[in-house]
Amino acid sequence: MPSAKIFAATVFGGSLEVAEELMPCLEQAGYQVTVYDEPQLSDLTDQLPDLAVFCVSSTGSGDFPPNFADFAHTLDATGAPIAGLKYGLIALGDSSYPTYCGAGRRLDELLTEYGAQRVGERLEIDATEVLQPYQEALDWAEEWVKLL
Ligand SMILES: Cc1cc2nc3c(=O)[nH]c(=O)nc-3n(C[C@H](O)[C@H](O)[C@H](O)COP(=O)(O)O)c2cc1C
Numbered sequence: 001m002p003s004a005k006i007f008a009a010t011v012f013g014g015s016l017e018v019a020e021e022l023m024p025c026l027e028q029a030g031y032q033v034t035v036y037d038e039p040q041l042s043d044l045t046d047q048l049p050d051l052a053v054f055c056v057s058s059t060g061s062g063d064f065p066p067n068f069a070d071f072a073h074t075l076d077a078t079g080a081p082i083a084g085l086k087y088g089l090i091a092l093g094d095s096s097y098p099t100y101c102g103a104g105r106r107l108d109e110l111l112t113e114y115g116a117q118r119v120g121e122r123l124e125i126d127a128t129e130v131l132q133p134y135q136e137a138l139d140w141a142e143e144w145v146k147l148l
Helices: 014-028 039-043 066-078 104-112 131-145
Strands: 003-009 034-036 052-057 086-093 124-127
Touching: 003 014, 003 039, 003 066, 014 034, 014 052, 014 086, 014 104, 014 131, 039 066, 052 104, 066 104, 066 131, 086 131
Parallel strands: 003 034, 003 052, 052 086, 086 124
Antiparallel strands: none
């Protein structure tokens, strides 16, 4: 059975809720799924999955949430052997910030820089428009899994 790892970068829990809601969707698509709520880069690289999904909120001025800071910093500083890794990315943010979805966009750049391949478009969920991010994410995921 192919494996999928879902990583949540969150301050208030919204991205983790999105990650947990995506789990059954990917299981139905035939993946064995693990969700990481305190992710380290080694959780990704020790055994590269067939698929990774990143659910990433922004804090500060487009910064990574503290629970994801080590992951992002290590990837930025040292890179990682992730060439060919298929991934999806959901960024949670608030468009009233000039650094809208800054962390999710930055992670997307880093993953691409080290050779990972995003499947489909990045989903950006704007807190000024969407009250329940997980519902928007689920609607997106239903179409997204068809691309896998
Ligand atoms: C102190 C603070 C700083 C924030 N900074 C940004 C930001 O720079 N860019 C952005 O798009 N959203 C920003 N946000 C909005 C959050 O990313 C957004 O509300 C998100 O849905 C929170 O997700 P979470 O529940 O997973 O932490 C900020 C929110 C707070 C409270």
